[in-house]
Amino acid sequence: MKNRILRFIPLLIAIAMVIGILIGSFYANHFSGKRLAIVASGNNKITDLLHLLDDQYVDSVSINDLVEKTIPKLLKELDPHSTYISAKDAEASMQELQGSFQGIGVQFTIQNDTVCILKIIKGGPSEHVGLRPGDRIVSVDDSLYVGKIVTNDETMKRLKGVRGTTVKLGIQRKGEDALLDFVVERGDVPLRSIDATFMLDEQTGYVRITTFAEQTYTEFLVAMARLQEAGFQSLVIDLRNNVGGYMHPAVLIANEFLPANKLIVYTEGLHSLREEFVSDGRGMYANIPLVVLVDEGSASASEILAGALQDNDRATIVGRRTFGKGLVQVPIEFRDGSMLRLTTARYYTPSGRCVQKPYEQGQSGAYDSELVERALHGEYFSADSIKTNGDAYQTVGGRKVYGGGGIIPDYFIARDTLGYTTYFRDLYATTIPHEFTFRFVDAYRERLQEATNLPDLVAEIGKLRPAQKLVEFADKKGIKRRNLMIRKSFDLMERYQFINIIDQVMGTEAAAQFENQFDPAALKALDLIKSGLAFPPLPE
Numbered sequence: 001m002k003n004r005i006l007r008f009i010p011l012l013i014a015i016a017m018v019i020g021i022l023i024g025s026f027y028a029n030h031f032s033g034k035r036l037a038i039v040a041s042g043n044n045k046i047t048d049l050l051h052l053l054d055d056q057y058v059d060s061v062s063i064n065d066l067v068e069k070t071i072p073k074l075l076k077e078l079d080p081h082s083t084y085i086s087a088k089d090a091e092a093s094m095q096e097l098q099g100s101f102q103g104i105g106v107q108f109t110i111q112n113d114t115v116c117i118l119k120i121i122k123g124g125p126s127e128h129v130g131l132r133p134g135d136r137i138v139s140v141d142d143s144l145y146v147g148k149i150v151t152n153d154e155t156m157k158r159l160k161g162v163r164g165t166t167v168k169l170g171i172q173r174k175g176e177d178a179l180l181d182f183v184v185e186r187g188d189v190p191l192r193s194i195d196a197t198f199m200l201d202e203q204t205g206y207v208r209i210t211t212f213a214e215q216t217y218t219e220f221l222v223a224m225a226r227l228q229e230a231g232f233q234s235l236v237i238d239l240r241n242n243v244g245g246y247m248h249p250a251v252l253i254a255n256e257f258l259p260a261n262k263l264i265v266y267t268e269g270l271h272s273l274r275e276e277f278v279s280d281g282r283g284m285y286a287n288i289p290l291v292v293l294v295d296e297g298s299a300s301a302s303e304i305l306a307g308a309l310q311d312n313d314r315a316t317i318v319g320r321r322t323f324g325k326g327l328v329q330v331p332i333e334f335r336d337g338s339m340l341r342l343t344t345a346r347y348y349t350p351s352g353r354c355v356q357k358p359y360e361q362g363q364s365g366a367y368d369s370e371l372v373e374r375a376l377h378g379e380y381f382s383a384d385s386i387k388t389n390g391d392a393y394q395t396v397g398g399r400k401v402y403g404g405g406g407i408i409p410d411y412f413i414a415r416d417t418l419g420y421t422t423y424f425r426d427l428y429a430t431t432i433p434h435e436f437t438f439r440f441v442d443a444y445r446e447r448l449q450e451a452t453n454l455p456d457l458v459a460e461i462g463k464l465r466p467a468q469k470l471v472e473f474a475d476k477k478g479i480k481r482r483n484l485m486i487r488k489s490f491d492l493m494e495r496y497q498f499i500n501i502i503d504q505v506m507g508t509e510a511a512a513q514f515e516n517q518f519d520p521a522a523l524k525a526l527d528l529i530k531s532g533l534a535f536p537p538l539p540e
Contacts, residue, residue, distance in 0.1 A: 046070075071340075077362045079343045081327045087337030097213045097245050098191075103160035104167060105189040106131065109438055113147045114138065115155050116438065118504060124189040129182050131171070133504065134442055138179065139170030161186045174445075193245075196238075196512035197223040200522065204529055205232035208512060209253075212245035212301035217252040224256075224285070234289035234534060236525045237305075240319065244300025247328075247347075254308040256283040257290060257315070262350070262396070264308040267328050269345030289534030290315040291525040294409060296371055296380070299323035300347075306407045307349035313397040313536050317409040318524050321379065321386050323371075324405030326355025349407075351393035357405025358389075383412035397538035410536060411528070413521045419492030423485035427474055428496070436473045437500040440466055448505045454513060461501055467494035 053061050071084040085093050105124020106117050115137040120127050138146050140158045159167065163186055171180040193216040196208040205227035209216065227235070244250075247265070254264045260281025268274040292306050292315050303322045309315035328345040347355045359367045378385040388404035395401055402408055427433065441448065444464060451457035467490055475481050486493075495518060503511035516522040528534055 076364055079327055079361065080359055080364050080367045081325065081329055081341070082343045083329075083341050085339045085341070090333075090337055090339045093339075097211075101160065101189050101191065102163045102186055103189050104184045104186055106159070108137070108155065109434070110150055110152065110155070111435065111438060113150050115145070115150060116442075118438065119507075121189055125184050125187045129184050131169075131182060131184070132173070134174060134445055136172040137169050138172050141168050142170075163187050174442075192219065194219040194223050196509045197226050198509060198513055199227070199230050199232060200236060200516060200526055203231070203233040204236060204526060205230065205234070206236045206238065206516065206522070208238040209302075210242055212242070212247070212249045214246065214249075216245070216249040220249075220253055220256075232288075234529045235285070236291050236293065236522065236529075238293045238522075239298045239302040239306060240293050240295040240521070241297035242299070242302040243297065243323070244302055244325065247301050247304060250301035250305040251277045251308075254305050255279045256285050257288075257309060258283055258312055259286050262312050264350065265304045266348050267345040268348065269328070272328075272345040289529050289532075291528055291534050292317050293521045293525060294319040294322050294407060296320055296323055296374065298407075299325040303355045303407050304347055304349075307353065307355060310401065310407060310410070310536075311350040311353075311393075311395045313395050313399065313538060316411065316528055316534050316536050317407060318411045318521055318528070319409045319413050320415075321374075321408050322406040324355065324357030326357075326405075351395055351401055353393050353401065353403045355406065380415040381417070382414070386412075395536075397536070399536060399538060411524060413524060416520060419489045421482075421485040421489045423479075423482045424489040424492060427479050427493075430477075430479070432474050432477050432479060433470060433496065433500070436470050437497065437504060439473075440464075440469065440497075441501055441504045445505075448501070451505075454502070454506065454510050457502060457506060457510075458498065458514065461498055466497040466501060470497055
């Protein structure tokens with residue numbers, strides 16, 4: 001392994017040199033004497049080539065453009081997660097992790113070449129000035145903004161901006177004859193990493209964490225305070241489709257459930273000494289029954305949290321094998337605003353399992369298609385099809401857990417295929433259901449908003465038969481009716497549409513409450529808690 005890594009040291013040196021060029025010294029003086037000394041210490045063919053191109057190539061060439069295109073190709077020869085982010089994309093890539101962005105605070109869709117507001121983000125600038133879901137933006141800063149010029153990118157460009165700047169919007173609102181003018185001062189718009197907190201039953205709380213950002217731990221403490229007010233005695237944490245983020249909030253959340261001096265995670269790499277993260281014993285929830293939900297979309301920090309709780313026999317893990325992303329990236333920022341995320345170490349669970357699934361250097365295609373291979377292998381439908389590397393590890397209490405990448409759950413939940421047909425697949429592979437949902441809510445908005453609670457809203461939606469209307473809408477859009485398949489898929493389609501409609505009318509948390517009534521993983525979690533199995537049974 002060491003020899004394989006040593007083979008790539010010249011490549012890493014070459015990357016460093018290319019990035020040095022990007023910073024600007026190339027154009028200043030073709031490298032100073034100091035930089036030449038650094039180049040001389042390694043393989044300098046890339047540097048020599050760039051000099052030759054700049055000095056002798058037949059046509060003019062942009063060295064910066066070559067560098068921007070070359071760095072990602074070099075990194076592809078390493079691991080799947082070392083990446084280069086251009087200055088243009090770096091800010092957007094960090095917004096979700098930072099927990100906010102600067103703009104006006106709306107979610108929108110584009111219908112008939114017009115920007116339509118889907119949601120107003122709570123705590124954002126648009127909420128303060130009185131914009132509403134269903135409003136159409138038809139002008140921006142006194143310029144007409146409809147027609148072919150309207151795109152997602154152009155709309156984001158016009159609405160987002162530096163805090164304190166303003167944008168004037170011309171709004172067409174249902175029931176209003178004249179256009180309404182709103183001046184919105186851009187500000188910080190919160191991006192929540194916990195989008196649902198509620199009681200599953202009278203004693204069991206539920207928290208869904210969608211990412212691990214700077215504010216996730218704070219959001220988690222607020223969510224737990226809400227559940228305490230509701231009198232929760234047990235907890236379900238949902239990490240499904242959480243692709244991770246920062247490690248630190250996952251460690252802090254794990255600490256809340258562990259007694260003192262329990263290993264949470266450790267990292268180690270060829271040039272990175274082993275670093276351990278251990279619980280301090282100050283967690284407030286060390287004794288409550290806990291179940292964690294995971295699936296193949298749970299990665300990185302999600303796997304750290306799930307693995308720490310599983311290896312310490314602190315929680316029961318329910319779902320499917322997690323993604324298997326256990327490589328540690330260190331962000332390296334450059335003067336032009338670009339960024340390199342370089343892998344420097346691996347994550348290991350307390351039992352010693354490496355979270356990272358196998359990969360071959362320079363073979364990103366096979367790595368990217370690994371989730372598809374799982375499906376073909378049957379892993380999403382049978383626990384017996386889960387691949388491991390055969391290595392068995394022991395939890396603190398002596399239970400066996402297996403390596404091979406990702407966290408293997410204690411209780412397997414197969415993907416729900418009931419009602420899944422080619423008609424359903426073809427329909428939901430398009431934007432038609434999304435477009436239908438907006439049109440449906442827009443047509444019945446006042447009627448639906450009269451519902452004061454979730455059961456009343458569900459009853460009102462049921463009277464309007466959204467699934468039947470979706471079939472008719474899809475038929476007009478070119479999705480041919482296939483009556484036998486529609487009958488088989490009808491209940492599933494209706495459930496999907498209820499979730500989407502509730503999300504637009506009452507919000508994501510209400511939609512999650514409705515969805516969990518039918519969710520086999522959530523129902524299994526409740527059953528385990530009621531059966532006293534949230535704390536994993538240990539071998540005698």
